[in-house]
Amino acid sequence: MTVTELFGDRHRSDPTTLAVGCQRIRVNVRRGTGIPLVLCNGIGAGLEVLDPLVAELDPKTTIVRFDVPGAGGSPASRLPYGFPYLAWVLGRLITTLGFDVVDVLGLSWGGALAQQFALQNPRRCRRLVLVATASGALMVPGRPRVLAKMLTPRRFTDPDYAASIAGELYGGAATRNRDDITKLFLQQLHAGSRSGYLHQLLAGAVWTSLPVLPLIRQQTLIVAGTDDPIIPIANARIMKRFLPHAIVHTHAGGHIDLVTNATELAPVIETFRHI
Numbered sequence: 001m002t003v004t005e006l007f008g009d010r011h012r013s014d015p016t017t018l019a020v021g022c023q024r025i026r027v028n029v030r031r032g033t034g035i036p037l038v039l040c041n042g043i044g045a046g047l048e049v050l051d052p053l054v055a056e057l058d059p060k061t062t063i064v065r066f067d068v069p070g071a072g073g074s075p076a077s078r079l080p081y082g083f084p085y086l087a088w089v090l091g092r093l094i095t096t097l098g099f100d101v102v103d104v105l106g107l108s109w110g111g112a113l114a115q116q117f118a119l120q121n122p123r124r125c126r127r128l129v130l131v132a133t134a135s136g137a138l139m140v141p142g143r144p145r146v147l148a149k150m151l152t153p154r155r156f157t158d159p160d161y162a163a164s165i166a167g168e169l170y171g172g173a174a175t176r177n178r179d180d181i182t183k184l185f186l187q188q189l190h191a192g193s194r195s196g197y198l199h200q201l202l203a204g205a206v207w208t209s210l211p212v213l214p215l216i217r218q219q220t221l222i223v224a225g226t227d228d229p230i231i232p233i234a235n236a237r238i239m240k241r242f243l244p245h246a247i248v249h250t251h252a253g254g255h256i257d258l259v260t261n262a263t264e265l266a267p268v269i270e271t272f273r274h275i
Helices: 003-007 047-056 083-096 109-120 144-148 159-170 178-186 194-205 210-215 234-242 262-273
Strands: 016-020 023-030 033-040 061-066 102-107 125-131 219-225 246-251
Touching (some): 016 083, 023 047, 033 083, 033 109, 083 109, 102 109, 109 125, 109 210
Parallel strands (some): 033 061
Antiparallel strands (some): 016 023
C-alpha cells in the first residue's frame, strides 16, 4: 500500500493505524516537501498534544507524529519494552511510510527515543532536536515532589487536575495559562492505558545515553527552559559537553513551552533545520 493510499492527498493528515512488527502504531502524517520532521512525544501523551507546535511549523514541511504503544490511540504492548526496541519500531514505521532520511525531534521522554533512534540510525537521521530532555537515568534530577506527580497518568485523564498542578509540574507558560493546559489535555481523555504508561516509565528508568553521547554525530539542537521543574537546565549543558555537534538554545520558559509557547520556539527549530 502506498503512502498516498494510506493518507490520501498531501494536504490530508488524518491519523491511521499501521502494523509495525508486533505492534500497531497510530500515526499522523502531514504531507509536504523536503526532509520529513518526525516528532517524538512526552510520556503518556498522544499525538494531538503537539497540535500547537505543528500549527506554528512551516506548512510546507512534512511532519510525522505517532503514538507509542499504550499512549494515545496505539494499543499497549503485551510486554515491557526498552528504547532500543522502540527505536527499531520507529525505523520500521518510517520505512513503511516511504521515507528514508528524516530529522527527529524529541520532547521530554521522547527525547530519549530521539537519541536512541539517532544512535541506531546514523545514516537515516540527518538532524536531531532535543527539547526539555536529558540523558536518562544518569542525569541531574528534577524536584522530588514534582517527579512524584509523574508516577501516574492522571494528568492525561483529568484535565482539572492537570490545570491545578500545571505551574508546579511544568513551570514557564503553564504557570500563567492554566486554561490552556486544560484544553490541551482535554484531548487526552480516555486515551492510552495504565499498563502503557507503566511501560514508558520502566523504559526510562533503565536507560541512559550518557556513555554513548559522543557516538551521536548528528548536528543537534538542544532546547532548554530555565524554569523547567522536571529537567533542570544543567542537563542541557552536560549533553552539549558530550555531544560532538550540539548547540544549545535556552529560553525563560518551562517543560512544555514547546507546546504552550510554540510561537516563540517553532522558528528556532525551523532555523536550525535550514542552516
